[in-house]
Amino acid sequence: MSKGRRMSNSKIFLKLIKYTWRASPLTFSALIVASLLFSVLRYSEIVVLQSLFSNILEVVKGSPYDIMIKPILAILIILILNPVGEWLEFLAQGYFWRRGNGYMQSLYHDRINRMDLIDYEDVENFDDFKKASLGNGEAPNGIRVIVQILFLYIPFILITSLYMISIKPMLVFAIVLIFIPVLISELIKMSNNYDFEDKIANRRRKTEYFESCIVSKENFKETLINGAFNYFYSLFVDSNKEFSKAYVHVKNKLLKVAIVMRIINTLGYLCVLALLVYYLYNGSISVSQFGAIYYSIEKITSMLKGLIEDIGEALVGISSTSFLIRFLNEEKEIEREEELSKADDIELRDVSFKYPNAKEKSLSNINLRIKKGTSLAIVGENGSGKSTLTKIIMGLYNPSQGVVQYGDKNIINYSNSSKFSNISAVFQNFIKYKLPAEDNIKISNISSQDSIENASSGINLSFNDLKINNETILSREFGGQELSGGEWQRIAIARGLYRPHDLIVLDEPTAAIDPIEEANVFSTFKKLSDDKTCIFVTHRLGSTQIADKIVVMENGEIVEEGTNQELIDLKGKYYHLLESQAKWYER
Known part of the structure; x- marks a missing residue:
């Protein structure tokens, strides 16, 4: 700006x-x-x-x-x-x-x-x-x-x-x-x-x-x-x-x-x-x-x-x-308003990123290719740059250096509406809209007549079980009903699934769900988004084995990448993280 x-x-x-x-x-x-x-x-x-x-x-x-x-x-x-x-x-x-x-x-x-x-x-x-x-x-x-x-x-x-x-x-x-x-x-x-x-x-x-x-x-x-x-x-x-x-x-x-x-x-x-x-x-x-x-x-x-x-x-x-x-009247570079396909390969070349007024880079020399229609899991410890990388991939942030391409098109040249069309995302800090339950799910396409059933049934979201209906305001502040953290997460995930997309990102939205349920949610996402590009960000490595590819982040860099078995065989950062998390469930 x-x-x-x-x-x-x-x-x-x-x-x-x-x-x-x-x-x-x-x-x-x-x-x-x-x-x-x-x-x-x-x-x-x-x-x-x-x-x-x-x-x-x-x-x-x-x-x-x-x-x-x-x-x-x-x-x-x-x-x-x-x-x-x-x-x-x-x-x-x-x-x-x-x-x-x-x-x-x-x-x-x-x-x-x-x-x-x-x-x-x-x-x-x-x-x-x-x-x-x-x-x-x-x-x-x-x-x-x-x-x-x-x-x-x-x-x-x-x-x-x-x-x-x-x-x-x-x-x-x-x-x-x-x-x-x-x-x-x-x-x-x-x-x-x-x-x-x-x-x-x-x-x-x-x-x-x-x-x-x-x-x-x-x-x-x-x-x-x-x-x-x-x-x-x-x-x-x-x-x-x-x-x-x-x-x-x-x-x-x-x-x-x-x-x-x-x-x-x-x-x-x-x-x-x-x-x-x-x-x-x-x-x-x-x-x-x-x-x-x-x-x-x-x-x-x-x-x-x-x-x-x-x-x-x-x-x-x-x-x-x-x-x-x-x-x-602040000057803003003219951006292209045209279709930017999300059904192509995504490539990051020599991407680095630094937040305003920050002393150190949050991402350094990222080179990554995500093949269309595949699933990618991004893992790493807190502060490793996982969420920043997903924002770069989606075009929410422009890289300080390097290029992000959808197909052969550099997305920095396109307007926000072009960049974000056919992209859906569910973030860890999702918004709890004080709106009717149905509108909370249909918020990205509120005039659509499509049923919310497909988006909600796959993640075991039932309004009857929650004792609400489509018109129930999800806030006691406006005479409605409050939901638990886990129930709200299902609403947010259904919202992400409902939005038309060729690329979908889940940036640790399942913190209030147990590990087994998280794995089920990721599996459901992959199933419902068949032939779509899926990106999962999680700190629970037990859920990553369903991904076609896994990248491991550390200090803003990709230190390992491969399939779940390849990274286990490598016995590197991913393997040690997986081993340490396995101890959480030992009795």
């Missing part, structure tokens, strides 16, 4: 415009129309009120009352249209946020789906994911504010400023004193917010993790039995203090800036009032103009305040969204 640079606000803005327009062109247009309507209504109030003030003075001087009818009717129309405009704006904002948020989430989730598994092994990437996820909600809100700035605030402020310039140009300069300081303050806030989120993401993730060790269902059992509540609570408190300390430091800095800018802002407002009084005193403006200008200043000040607050909200939103935009 490439590390993107900080993007400019203009690029983020253009990207957001594109994304939010794609989310819903109709809603985008509706928000623009509603914003323009409000802008026109606000300015119309000023014009109509000046006309009303002028006519009132004329009536006082003896003019007929009927000259009041038009401005009064205009005010009534504005009063009626105002709630209509507010209602349209409210609807437009709501739909705009929901559509935009949903679309941005879909982009984020799609980007996650296209990531490589190795990205999750790099701690910096976790921080990037966390920061990018913050932008999901902020993105549409930020662009919504920007649309309203462009089509509500700016048109109103510009046309009202022109109105004031036509009367007294100096008034506009005084209004600038109101606007500029707070804008500077918000720009400083945006910069500090970006830097804060960029630096604190790792601390935020740690704080959330320590809290999960206390309150999450998955961790509560061991936390309780180990009496570790106080330990994790102290870690949570200390981590939260560090987070709060950084947060308070940023807020104190921003508060000092805000106080200075607010003083300048207040001085600007006082200057405007002083000028108005001065112009009225020397006769430069009439009483009706004074009333209209004072009202317009109140309006424009209110709009400026709203504009500044919204700019601040937009800038903060953009600073958070920048992480998401950067994440969405």
Whole structure:
């Protein structure tokens, strides 16, 4: 995963415009129309009120009352249209946020789906994911504010400023004193917010993790039995203090800036009032103009305040969204989207692999050929590289060096969807989905009408024996039923068998099953996957004799390979492991 640079606000803005327009062109247009309507209504109030003030003075001087009818009717129309405009704006904002948020989430989730598994092994990437996820909600809100700035605030402020310039140009300069300081303050806030989120993401993730060790269902059992509540609570408190300390430091800095800018802002407002009084005193403006200008200043000040607050909200939103935009736009090599056959020989040539930030290689100089339709057992002690090798074979990891080929095709050049089609796997740490029992098995092909019977019967999985049916939720959390570890393993194995495959991998998924049952499961897999390529990873060597070929791993290297009998006759690593395990069952 490439590390993107900080993007400019203009690029983020253009990207957001594109994304939010794609989310819903109709809603985008509706928000623009509603914003323009409000802008026109606000300015119309000023014009109509000046006309009303002028006519009132004329009536006082003896003019007929009927000259009041038009401005009064205009005010009534504005009063009626105002709630209509507010209602349209409210609807437009709501739909705009929901559509935009949903679309941005879909982009984020799609980007996650296209990531490589190795990205999750790099701690910096976790921080990037966390920061990018913050932008999901902020993105549409930020662009919504920007649309309203462009089509509500700016048109109103510009046309009202022109109105004031036509009367007294100096008034506009005084209004600038109101606007500029707070804008500077918000720009400083945006910069500090970006830097804060960029630096604190790792601390935020740690704080959330320590809290999960206390309150999450998955961790509560061991936390309780180990009496570790106080330990994790102290870690949570200390981590939260560090987070709060950084947060308070940023807020104190921003508060000092805000106080200075607010003083300048207040001085600007006082200057405007002083000028108005001065112009009225020397006769430069009439009483009706004074009333209209004072009202317009109140309006424009209110709009400026709203504009500044919204700019601040937009800038903060953009600073958070920048992480998401950067994440969405990270360059990724173009990969081929086409059929990649798994029904061919698999070959690894001079393959080495090292995890991010690791000092030593996990695999070194692996050369291996797996003939199509055969079974391979990978054995070795813990940490020997068995699981890493299977991930390399399946394409979950790309080798740091060397080549993995299906047939004559180097799989590194293909997309994830191409690499993983027609591959099935069952891992040791399989997922216990809190879903109906049938969906747990059909998860890889949920719309399939094929029965789960073939996948479940071969491994002695019977819903009747488990006292569940296809619709039973496998979680008490959602009103269903919990299964034992061994029962869950059968569900997971049935899931692996159900998925269409030409290559299937069992990476030690049978830890909760006794050795005899494990051997039966492997035999069943081999039988049900006839003419398919099967790979078994196990630490129980009694199950490996069914495999056509066995490779023995040690310190990330293949130290022996051959059939069960060949390796026994060799009397090497495999033989000594087999002998040591045989003692487990001696009485």
